[in-house]
Amino acid sequence: MHRPISRGSLAVAAFSTVVEWYDFTLYLYFATVLARVFFGPGEASLLVTLGGFAIAYLMRPLGAIFFGHIGDRKGRRHMLLLSVALMTAAMLSTAMLPTYAQIGPAAGVLLVLLRCVMGFSVGGEYTGVVAYLLEGAEPHRRGLIASSASAASEVGALLAVGVSALTVASMSEPDLASWGWRIPFFVGAALAGTVWIARSTMEESPEFHRQVREQTIPESPLRHSLANHRGGIARAFAISALGSITYYVGITYVPAFLTSAGSLTESVSLWLSTAAAVVVILVTPLTGILSDRVGRKPALVVLALGSAVLPMTMFALMASGSHDQALIGTFVLAALAGGVSAVGAVATAEQFPGEGRVTGLALSATMATAIFGGLTPYVAQLLVERTGWTMAPGAMIALVSLCVLPVFLLMKETAPR
Template sequence: MLRQRLEHRQVYAGAVGNVLEWYDFAVYGFLAPLIGKVFFPSDDPVASLLAAYGAMAAGYFSRPLGSVLFGHLGDRIGRKPALILSMAMMGGATLGIAVLPGHAELGAGAAVLLLLLRCLQGVSVAGEYGTSAILLVEQAPANRRGLVGGWVMAACNLGFLLGSGVGALVSSVLGEAAMAAWGWRIPFFLGAVIAVHVLAMRRSLAESPLPAERKAALPVVEALRHHYRAIGLIVCLVLPVAVTFYMCFVYASSYLVERMHLSTAQALDITTLALALQVVVAPWAGHLADRYGRRPLMLLVTVAGLITTWPLWWAMHQPGIALVVFAQMSFALINGVGWSLTIPVMVELVPAHVRVSASGIAYNLCLGLFGGTAPWVATYLVARTADDFAPAWYMMAVALVALLAALRMPEMAGRPLER
């Protein structure tokens, strides 16, 4: 009983950081219109919003730097120190945004400082997700690595939910005027408080034993030179879930409002339900991966993506809201299972001495090049082809790539990790 309690505490301390990381990203996205007016004032409100989203994008562009930095720290010094540093960086950056004076006080310097803080958050996120997943999965029993990875994924989705929920709650309580003046800072202050709690919890984290021989002075170089096949395989496996997530929860939300004439509240409610479903699905999918194997479930998910994407996209274009909800929930179910499977796979395909570096490069490369750009690609394809189903063909194409990768993926469920 004591051992089980300690194991649960370890999983909580490792995974809860992802709640904060993605909470902060969700809060910024939710409050971007207000932040744009404070730091990027303009006569054109669209220009202010675009500038605020530009600062948000800077967080994604800085993620490769984070994967290199935390990959080196995690592989050379240890997973635990890297996780403590990532949380300290995120908490400090979040507090910085909460107290940062706006354009009225600092002029253009306010925008520059906001951009730097967003980059710091992006670097931190790059280190948090992969490193926490690796530390927890490495220490999990062989027959529970998928389940533990599922809890990490659930924490990420919970962070998104918490971020949008806190933003909406504070906005409804304070009203538009107070929210625009100072209320937007409250969710960021709350994020800084959460960071203090996570740092306190992480003092008790158990460290994964590092390999006795760490030959590579630069694990990132070692990973790229000798493990590029594993990196490429991970990129291909993560590709469909990354593209589908941003396509369905970012692009589709605005598309439903602009083209299908749903209200903003309806679109947000549907997205919230879909994210909540992914929180529930993630641990369940991890458990199934432990019982039946990674490869069969990965094949099932990619085939499901190929077969169902077109009809589900069709359902989203129907006038009845029930069909739209069904389509979004179906996408969330497939996507949640796929995300959960990628976590143990990232750990199991790479040797321990370059595990953080190789997994971080693969994950952040995929998210940066394909996930974060998916809404832009979808908008471009629809504009160029005049085909509203162009995004569906794109999602089916990346599902096919993942299917081919899954056919080449070795089965690692239940096997000892390479130490």
């Protein structure tokens, strides 16, 4: 018999996703500032900074294997406590780094190394939370409950862009480069420490208790997932691929795009992205509820079609230099990304049974995110700079959407009837 987790534990799990998204969104929203601080002046600095973001994301699959093993063998709660402790240390260390002006190119190397530690630590973070929420929610409310992780993560993104915008707007460029850039990372470290304390009060997942009771915990979660859940891994990869590129190109890359191609100031770009984050927070629970009523498959198909048609036009609008057109573009892209994230959270987790779920989910999602998330802002910026085609980022989203659409059309419905 299904025993749901207490509302308090579900709330802690959902809210705790703010840390991961705060940090990684902060890095992208603050990319133009970090480029000057850690890699020095010059046009190549922003591209190198985005390259460091991509390299760090390649660590996520390794972290997924490590933390997925812990989650499937030792429990979801234990995994989530360990991952956020490592995230706290990484963010605090970043806030205390020396700059390019102090130690030269070594500053950029240290920054990238700490990004790799962060990438490793969040390898199973978001997927672990989604698995926990799925296993603890009432079956008929899984879409809404799992989507709360996406909504809460966007609160982290909103907090990141808000702190970034306030920091940039409240001080001079010399002060920002000297010490002001540290403020958002100290805020992130404090936030992560608070989440660790809150997570220590969480219950263990009832699904893990069932596996302990029935002695069905896999000896090697990775081997178990690869042997028994290859189809689920492929489907979850496709869902996560669309979720990653719509989010990381359609939302987190947008401030850099607006500044470089749209000719808007850093401050205006960040405030536009703040408004876009609010759109995601509003869209996410509504899409989660919709997926509980009509199913995951129809929602994913409609969102894939929208992602194939709309993004190119939206990037063209944002490149016009008009504030109003930039606002429309950011809002539409945010709504698409929020919808995909909401349905994708529950749909990916439902591709796996309880045994080996965290490993299978983390492996498929982080592999997709490493390719279509961490790498794509770098590729998007490179394409815009080399070709001058401002619709190139939208074309990237459209291409991935068309590739995964057949998977969505053929997949079975996973929502409980």
